Amino acid sequence: MQSTDPPIELDPPPWQRVETSLVSTARLIRVTYDNAMAILDLNLTSAMMIAYVADYGPTTQTTLADRIDVGRASAGSVIDRLEARGLVERAADVADRRVWLITLTDSGAAIAGDIARIDERVRTQLRRGIGREQRQMLASLLDQMQRNMLSPTPTNGDNK
Amino acid sequence: MQSTDPPIELDPPPWQRVETSLVSTARLIRVTYDNAMAILDLNLTSAMMIAYVADYGPTTQTTLADRIDVGRASAGSVIDRLEARGLVERAADVADRRVWLITLTDSGAAIAGDIARIDERVRTQLRRGIGREQRQMLASLLDQMQRNMLSPTPTNGDNK
DNA sequence: GCATGACAGTATGGGATCATACAGTCAACG
DNA sequence: CGTTGACTGTATGATCCCATACTGTCATGC
Numbered sequence: 103m104q105s106t107d108p109p110i111e112l113d114p115p116p117w118q119r120v121e122t123s124l125v126s127t128a129r130l131i132r133v134t135y136d137n138a139m140a141i142l143d144l145n146l147t148s149a150m151m152i153a154y155v156a157d158y159g160p161t162t163q164t165t166l167a168d169r170i171d172v173g174r175a176s177a178g179s180v181i182d183r184l185e186a187r188g189l190v191e192r193a194a195d196v197a198d199r200r201v202w203l204i205t206l207t208d209s210g211a212a213i214a215g216d217i218a219r220i221d222e223r224v225r226t227q228l229r230r231g232i233g234r235e236q237r238q239m240l241a242s243l244l245d246q247m248q249r250n251m252l253s254p255t256p257t258n259g260d261n262k
Numbered sequence: 263m264q265s266t267d268p269p270i271e272l273d274p275p276p277w278q279r280v281e282t283s284l285v286s287t288a289r290l291i292r293v294t295y296d297n298a299m300a301i302l303d304l305n306l307t308s309a310m311m312i313a314y315v316a317d318y319g320p321t322t323q324t325t326l327a328d329r330i331d332v333g334r335a336s337a338g339s340v341i342d343r344l345e346a347r348g349l350v351e352r353a354a355d356v357a358d359r360r361v362w363l364i365t366l367t368d369s370g371a372a373i374a375g376d377i378a379r380i381d382e383r384v385r386t387q388l389r390r391g392i393g394r395e396q397r398q399m400l401a402s403l404l405d406q407m408q409r410n411m412l413s414p415t416p417t418n419g420d421n422k
Numbered sequence: 423g424c425a426t427g428a429c430a431g432t433a434t435g436g437g438a439t440c441a442t443a444c445a446g447t448c449a450a451c452g
Numbered sequence: 453c454g455t456t457g458a459c460t461g462t463a464t465g466a467t468c469c470c471a472t473a474c475t476g477t478c479a480t481g482c
Contacts, residue, residue: 117314117329117330117331121291121385124284124291124400125288126408127288128287128288130408130411130412131285131411145468147469162431163431171289172468172469173470174430174432175434175470175472176468176469176470177431178431180468199430199478200429200431200477201429201430201431201477202431225279227410228281229410231406232403232406232407236399236403237280239403240280240400241280244280244284246392247287247291247392248283250387250391251294307439322460323460324460332438332440333440335439335440335441335442335461335462335463335464336439338461339438339439339462358448359446359448359460360448360459361447361459361461424482425481425482426481427478427480427481428479429478429479430475430476431475431476432473432474432476433473433474434473435472436470436471437471439468441465441466442465443462443463443464443465444461444462444464445461445462445463446459446460446462447459447460448457449458450455451454451456452454452455452456
């Protein structure tokens with residue numbers, strides 16, 4: 103019963119599969135951005151937060167956490183550090199006293215420009231040799247995989 | 263579908279780009295595997311280590327770390343836990359007293375079978391609606407991106 | 423009003439990983 | 453031999469993130 107020999111297995115071993123390559127590519131993307139943002143003494147998460155507020159204006163922490171895809175607690179501590187550095191401010195919302203509206207300070211707005219330039223440069227590097235058409239195909243494949251994971255398996259509903 | 267789109271390429275904001283989608287897909291893959299392996303009380307890293315030793319036989323920690331793509335220190339502590347659970351053993355190498363050869367115990371070999379089955383199931387779920395041809399294209403795109411990041415110099419003579 | 427549940431943000435503890443520095447071992451070379 | 457450099461594994465401290473529980477606030481119902 104144990105898998106002494108796979109019957110007709112043509113797939114490469116786990117560490118050579120597409121899924122593994124995808125994960126390692128993602129890690130590489132993250133460290134590349136992290137390294138690029140390091141000259142501003144920021145990591146990718148902080149940079150994305152600043153960029154988001156720069157584009158969309160004052161934003162609550164929960165919204166920010168959802169958009170950047172981190173937990174609320176993590177978002178809070180990231181904002182703590184950004185606030186300590188004087189890049190963002192917590193402004194009270196007159197309509198809802200539960201929330202903080204994260205706003206950019208002047209130096210925050212200045213750094214947002216740097217972030218945009220660095221992002222542009224890194225993105226150009228990343229996309230070398232990859233056309234828009236291929237990016238769209240890549241995007242749709244990623245989307246399909248995400249749907250595959252988020253929608254429960256037809257034969258198995260066990261998920262934790 | 264003609265519209266009043268400007269001639270310049272209008273990139274979506276950072277949190278909607280392919281790179282972001284790739285990173286979030288990778289995170290989803292990781293948690294999906296982690297959750298699936300959780301019924302064995304393993305995470306993906308431990309599972310890959312066991313699977314690797316099951317396929318390739320006794321392996322040094324550094325080799326393991328390189329293949330699984332974690333640091334040597336992390337690999338060591340993962341192996342510590344696996345050894346404490348009696349799934350692997352550190353065997354001395356007669357030829358090189360610096361290294362440990364990681365081997366599977368009987369229960370480790372048994373769990374390796376479970377890991378292979380779970381991996382098979384998750385992989386099938388992940389690949390629903392995605393053909394081999396598309397996977398190969400995905401793989402080549404990921405590979406191109408990795409090369410783009412690892413060779414920062416745009417001087418790339420060999421391109422088709 | 424006032425209870426009840428839902429929501430925003432925070433505090434806390436824990437997990438996983440990394441970078442760095444270190445001791446022991448190998449290997450090459452004079 | 454003995455020295456030097458490279459390599460393996462480990463210890464340490466730090467970072468980043470999460471899950472959970474908690475406080476304060478909103479909103480809806482009666």
